[in-house]
Amino acid sequence: MPPVGPSGFTLRSLADQAFSRTAGAPLIAGNAVRVLRDARENYPAWEAAIREAHTSIHLEMYIIHDDRVGRRFMDLLAAKAREGVAVRVIYDWFGAGVSRLRGLFRSLELAGGEARVCNPPSIKATFGFIRRNHRKLLVVDGMVAYIGGLCIGEAWEGIPSKRVEPWRDTAVEIRGPAVAHAEESFVESWRWCGGDLTGLGADARITPAEAGTVSLRIVPTEPFSADMLRLDLLIASVARERLWITDAYFMGHGPYASALTRAAQDGVDVRLLLPHGSDVGWTVPVSRSLYRSLVDAGVRVYEWTGSMMHAKSAVADDRWVRIGSTNLNINSWLGNWELDVVIEDTDIAATLDAHFQEDLVSTTAISVGPRGRLMVSPAPRRGRARQSARRVVREVTGVARSLSAAVTGSRPLEDFEAGPLLLLGTTFLVLAAIGLWEPRAVAWPIGAIFVWVAITMLIDGWRARARRREP
Numbered sequence: 001m002p003p004v005g006p007s008g009f010t011l012r013s014l015a016d017q018a019f020s021r022t023a024g025a026p027l028i029a030g031n032a033v034r035v036l037r038d039a040r041e042n043y044p045a046w047e048a049a050i051r052e053a054h055t056s057i058h059l060e061m062y063i064i065h066d067d068r069v070g071r072r073f074m075d076l077l078a079a080k081a082r083e084g085v086a087v088r089v090i091y092d093w094f095g096a097g098v099s100r101l102r103g104l105f106r107s108l109e110l111a112g113g114e115a116r117v118c119n120p121p122s123i124k125a126t127f128g129f130i131r132r133n134h135r136k137l138l139v140v141d142g143m144v145a146y147i148g149g150l151c152i153g154e155a156w157e158g159i160p161s162k163r164v165e166p167w168r169d170t171a172v173e174i175r176g177p178a179v180a181h182a183e184e185s186f187v188e189s190w191r192w193c194g195g196d197l198t199g200l201g202a203d204a205r206i207t208p209a210e211a212g213t214v215s216l217r218i219v220p221t222e223p224f225s226a227d228m229l230r231l232d233l234l235i236a237s238v239a240r241e242r243l244w245i246t247d248a249y250f251m252g253h254g255p256y257a258s259a260l261t262r263a264a265q266d267g268v269d270v271r272l273l274l275p276h277g278s279d280v281g282w283t284v285p286v287s288r289s290l291y292r293s294l295v296d297a298g299v300r301v302y303e304w305t306g307s308m309m310h311a312k313s314a315v316a317d318d319r320w321v322r323i324g325s326t327n328l329n330i331n332s333w334l335g336n337w338e339l340d341v342v343i344e345d346t347d348i349a350a351t352l353d354a355h356f357q358e359d360l361v362s363t364t365a366i367s368v369g370p371r372g373r374l375m376v377s378p379a380p381r382r383g384r385a386r387q388s389a390r391r392v393v394r395e396v397t398g399v400a401r402s403l404s405a406a407v408t409g410s411r412p413l414e415d416f417e418a419g420p421l422l423l424l425g426t427t428f429l430v431l432a433a434i435g436l437w438e439p440r441a442v443a444w445p446i447g448a449i450f451v452w453v454a455i456t457m458l459i460d461g462w463r464a465r466a467r468r469r470e471p
Contacts, residue, residue, distance in 0.1 A: 022230045023342060025217040030210030031176030033343060035323070035351050039156035042146065042171050043069075049140040050076050056086040058186045060137040060339075062095040062325070065153030066104040073152050074104055078111040087113035088200075090189050092133040093120040095151070116193040118337070131223045134332065135339040136171070136325050137186060143208050145174045145182035147218075147341050148323055149248070149312045155279070158307070165307035168359070170246070172323050172341055176211035178218055185220035185339060217342040221326065221333075228326045228340055229333035232314075233259050239316040242269040244356045248310045249283045250274050250290070251329035257290055261297035269300075273359060275310075276303040291366055302363035309359075312340075315352040320344060323352075 020026055036042045050057055050073075057080060064070050081087040087108065091099070096117075099105070105115035118133035138146040148171020150156050158166035174182065187200055221227045236243060236259035243263060250272065252260065264270040272294070274287055291301055314322045324340025326332045343349075434441050 018234065019217070019231070019342070022227070022234050023217050023219045024225070024227045025181070025219045025342075027215050027217055027344065028176075028178040028181065029215045030212065031174055031178045031214045031216055032212030033214045033216065033341075033345070033348055034173040035348065035355070036146075036148070036171050036173060037355065038169055039150065039158075039166055042148070042150050042169070043157065045173055046138055046146055047073075047076060049138070049144055049146070050080060053080055053085050053140045055141050056088070056139075057141075058088050058137070058139040058183065058190075060090040060133070060135045060186055060189055061152055062092045062132065062134045062136060063151035063153055064089075064091050064096050064099055064104065065151075065155075066097075066099040066102045067154045069154050069157055070099065070104055070152050074108055077113060078107040081108060081111035081113035086199075087111075088186075088190060088195065089113065089115040090118055090133065090186075090193055090195075091115065093117045094132060095134070114195065116190070116195050118189070118193050130335070132331075132336045133189065134325050134336040135185075135189070135220070137182060137339055139179065139183050139186055142183050142206055143175065143179060145179045146171055147174065147182065147325075147339055148172060149310055149325055155308070156310075167308040167310045168304065168306060170311040170313050170323055170355070172343075174216070174341065175208065176214075177207050177209075178216055178341075180207045181218040182339075185218065188220070189337065214343060214345045214348060216344065219324070219340045219342055221336075221338045221340075223335055223337065226334055228324075228338060229256070231322075231342065232256060232328065232333075235314065235316050235320060235322070236260055236263050239263055239268050239270075241317050242271075243314065243316045244269075244271045244273070244353070245314045245328070246273040246309065246311045246356065246359070247328045248275060248308075248312060249327040249329055249332075250287045251283065252290060253330055256328065257293065260299055261294060264294075264298035270298070271300045271302065271356075273302045273304060273309065273356065273363065275308060276305050276364065277308070279308055292368065295366060295368055301366040302360060303366060304359065304363055306362040313352060315349050315356065318346055318349045318353065321348050321352050 016027055036045060057077060059077070064073070077087050077089065089105070089108065096104075100115075100117070108115055119131055136148055136150055148169065150169045150171050155164075156167050156169060158164050187197070190200060191197060219227055219231065233256060236256070243260075260270055260272075275284065277284065295301055312324055312327055314320075321343040322340055323343070324338065326336075326338040326340050332338055
């Protein structure tokens with residue numbers, strides 16, 4: 001019999017209450033769950049489900065690239081739309097880039113399907129467009145859902161002709177009552193994107209019959225909700241034996257890094273599996289700036305030396321599993337729309353344990369060497385990197401953590417932070433020289449930003465005043 005606490009509550013019921021309130025999501029029993037690794041397992045399952053669709057296909061995807069993989073999926077969705085299946089697609093304006101301009105969604109829309117962009121730049125909110133719809137969700141007929149870290153593009157399948165290996169990623173297939181909750185999250189996103197809600201909730205109102213024995217929570221988060229942040233902190237606090245984490249863009253802020261170090265100091269086997277190289281290059285040195293305190297506390301840190309490690313998952317105490325789209329950084333926790341599955345099942349946990357240990361074969365362990373320097377092996381050579389204006393911007397903005405440490409002296413700087421600091425210092429010098437030589441070159445852009453902000457405020461204020469006057 002479970003131990004009984006105050007007022008007759010069992011410790012198990014108290015734990016369920018804590019997780020439900022923290023995640024803002026109920027525990028849903030009676031599901032069948034299958035863990036799928038990489039595109040080689042996910043894409044065939046997705047495509048098979050789409051081909052078998054009878055009523056609806058709902059796809060919410062951060063990235064849909066205009067490449068052979070993206071076009072393959074769009075052709076398949078267009079074919080189902082021509083058969084009369086209701087096909088609705090949500091994509092993020094930043095993640096999908098110029099895919100719409102290049103006509104990626106044209107065949108789908110001509111076939112009767114719909115594709116809506118999430119949160120594009122708008123005069124209504126000056127900087128509101130920086131929030132990302134980072135979710136990865138596919139729901140078919142309201143009966144099966146796929147949730148995880150994979151987007152749609154060649155990167156996940158790899159490019160054999162260029163010797164580019166597939167990205168490492170994880171997702172789950174869900175059948176059972178929880179699918180209705182996944183469908184509800186899509187309905188909310190569709191509403192936010194201005195889509196027609198007529199008949200959209202039909203599948204969400206039909207709760208599928210029980211299909212298995214797995215209990216789980218569907219956790220859809222919105223900007224500033226912080227549900228997954230609270231849940232990640234809770235799991236780090238209650239883990240008693242082990243906490244194994246895989247993440248693509250780890251930049252754990254102070255409270256989360258402290259939770260991991262305290263768990264390790266308390267005897268919990270805490271392990272972090274992170275990328276050695278990344279498509280967003282600046283995130284690796286930022287992650288490494290956290291290594292010293294983690295390793296000193298007993299956290300074991302590993303860097304993946306294969307293709308890009310893009311999975312976002314965690315397994316704790318052979319019972320709790322988290323798989324989804326949320327990365328361990330402030331942008332994901334507080335700035336994005338994200339979607340995760342939190343599973344309470346020993347068999348699924350054992351599967352994640354096994355996958356984690358298999359992945360360790362392709363890693364380098366991080367250690368503190370002589371003179372207290374971090375031992376990080378050189379990054380493996382990759383294929384030719386794709387350059388873009390967006391990547392250049394991210395390289396510059398990614399040095400904020402190093403800048404803070406350099407200016408405030410809050411911690412010792414690591415040798416690998418020299419590059420970002422030199423880059424930022426040079427950038428500041430160039431901007432200062434331009435401002436001194438030709439002040440208008442700096443003043444005009446700043447003035448334009450203030451005008452943009454002012455117009456946004458005036459429009460919002462006028463609309464609020466108009467609503468107040470309505471009878």
